[in-house]
Amino acid sequence: MTLDTSKVSIKTSLASLFGKNLYEVDGDQLFLDELSQCAQEVTVREGSYIFKEGDPSDYVYVAISGAIMLERSTSKGVRHVFAFLFTGNLLGLSEFSVYSFSAKALNNVTVIKMNKKIIQSIFDRYPTIAKRFHQFTTHVLHYILDQMFIMGQKTAHQRLAHLILDMAHRIGHGTNRFFLPMGRQDIADYLGMSLETTSRGFSHLKKQGIINIENNYKITVLDSAALKEFADI
Amino acid sequence: MTLDTSKVSIKTSLASLFGKNLYEVDGDQLFLDELSQCAQEVTVREGSYIFKEGDPSDYVYVAISGAIMLERSTSKGVRHVFAFLFTGNLLGLSEFSVYSFSAKALNNVTVIKMNKKIIQSIFDRYPTIAKRFHQFTTHVLHYILDQMFIMGQKTAHQRLAHLILDMAHRIGHGTNRFFLPMGRQDIADYLGMSLETTSRGFSHLKKQGIINIENNYKITVLDSAALKEFADI
């Protein structure tokens, strides 16, 4: 169980988690050495689960590459998608003994898998790292609050516009062309609408000349200002 | 700026925050002594704000009595209600420099007001307390996730049924009779629906014999099983 912390992809992901200048701070190299002892690089194939709702929450994960979907289902089979995660995002930070949702790989995914108990003990000895970690939790809280706001306030098409803007930002990193890793049904279950409404939303934005769609998944934002206006930001 | 930590109401609230056996743990009396130095009991009149969105987030609050509503407004005047808080709930745990929402007193409220910087320094010296505090953050996360799940749920009336069950649990504490501290508009802005739909939802549940309503605010759950069935849990 060792982790190559000199690998660029891993560096990038850890930096986005614990702070950009992680490798510059005094004593952090020690932390990284310890981390590499309790961490492990794992690949997960498209469609399979990193962990499932109800599994003992023994590990914390950091996404290195690929796209992950957090979902939960009711006993009656109704599904809800909580989030889409990408490089640098953290999974499984529950304080509870079991995960309260499942994490599904939308494509081939690599993650860093860290033993929660060991990482906890590391945190006890590196309070600066622990603080950064907990700051991350409140950032997540902040993000979810925004998401809740969107869920409550917007019409279905506006919510979709907001998702596209979010994806353009998180996947496209500023460029206006990106590849959606999830299907229409996933988006529908994320935004709380039907599959058909999602599809109509895409079609509508395309007809308006605001976005372009190739092959269902390849999206280009043609008029970013109009999209923002439409999303009512 | 001193706090009477022997007062029963304060004991109860702190216990619900930091753990039930707070007063029994070794060294925690010391923590409480320090806390009492940086904390203050404050009363807030009905309708006024404990803090507002954009205020510098210098304080953390714990609700002692009364009901609090967390809300946010867009530039265009659209309001969203994030949460209703009661005895023992924590407010203002943002890691950001300003609050990202406002906290309004729904009735006369008393809170413990704690200086964030001082409490932070206390946490540095009492890691056990700090850990409990951060655990609380993830509990909030958990709660909000549930809320998001409900927001994605099918019908408006189902969401309302969820809220009633939640209130029965949190205000009524198991009994089936409780007093709603918020108005129909607040509920509407919380569940992402119109005032009228909220009202119709209440009327519908009343006609079905599932709940009873006196004086608009006094609610009795007559058939808890039916209400759960309706909420589709």
Place this chain on the structure above:
DNA sequence: CGAGCCCTTGATGCATTTCAACGAATGTGG
């Protein structure tokens, strides 16, 4: 008693879901 506030109820139109059919892309076996 009247004003003001909040809640309720009704009517109407728009947004969204649901049902259903079709089309595009992908993969499989003959």
Place this chain on the structure above:
DNA sequence: CCACATTCGTTGAAATGCATCAAGGGCTCG
């Protein structure tokens, strides 16, 4: 390499849910 099945997305039509507009009722307080 071509039918065929399968999966996923699109589109249309009908039904339903919800918001909006509008009016009325009950409560509280001056």
